[in-house]
Amino acid sequence: MPGVTKPQDVNPARKAEILAEALPYIKRFFDKTVVIKYGGNAMTDPHLKDCFARDVVLLKLVGLNPVVVHGGGPQIETLLARVGKKGEFIQGMRVTDAETMEVVEMVLGGQVNKEIVSLINQHGGKAVGLTGKDASFIRAKKLLMQKENAPGDLVDVGMVGEITKIDPSLIAFLDQGDFIPVIAPIGVGDEGETYNINADVVAGKLAEILKAEKLVLLTNTPGVLDKAGNLLTGLTPRQIDDLVTDGTLSGGMLPKISSALDAARNGVKSVHIIDGRVEHALLLEILTDHGVGTMIKSK
Ligand SMILES: Nc1ncnc2c1ncn2[C@@H]1O[C@H](COP(=O)(O)OP(=O)(O)O)[C@@H](O)[C@H]1O
């Protein structure tokens, strides 16, 4: 059995102690890249969004290179509803027809991206909003998705993209300046077509390509939970396989866990799925001894 603890909130009483704990982490991560996936489900509360933006600015100011990749699933759903559509997901991927793609691009590349950029900038950061179309830095092709119970058979999920190439030079350039890249998960095809890519997939691949020290995925659960709802604090590939096979992991957790595992196996030193609903979860995870979620191990 993976390590099991009860989900719990972080004790806010130890503030000074926690601040002092940060020093070795600041030294260790100085000038290192940390990819932060900010899930749409974690960005619902204005106060938490504000805390998130402050945390990102603080990480930059103490010498790390935070790179933010955001989602926006629920926000897309809200706009789809306004045009009388309801989202459909297959194995955690949104079925994306042409009209849905327009809405996705509007919400991810526009509304959500600009909101995060503004919040970070209000707190003194220099965030720059991008989609994979900027300098064509995320190239994609149509995802050929295998049917769950009939591998070999394909299911058409429309304009969902599979990443073919990420050019890290634009992000490296921004990192070297004082800038904080904020990336919407949209890719561009060989013919200039637009692809909707799951944000966890973009974050995981980007962390690999940038040789990030850490990948932190902020979501709306305490981490990965077992069937009884207990937090699993550490997971090996074998344990993940078992959880997928017995149906403990489903929906949006599927692309999340497989991206996290790929990143861990491909050189990202530590990968964590954490609760974005905990105030300052990001600082706790990166700069203290108090990790707040599930660590994904490479073996
Ligand atoms: N075993 C599990 N542990 C935790 N969450 C799970 C599990 N299986 C499925 N989920 C679902 O995955 C969701 C997180 O993925 P997703 O909805 O894509 O969030 P995000 O917007 O943060 O990427 C959780 O809210 C939960 O409903």
Ligand SMILES: CC(=O)N[C@@H](CCC(=O)OP(=O)(O)O)C(=O)O
């Ligand atoms: C292909 C696919 O599913 N794309 C996602 C992109 C946004 C996303 O991943 O948002 P969250 O991180 O909030 O789930 C979507 O359309 O919802």
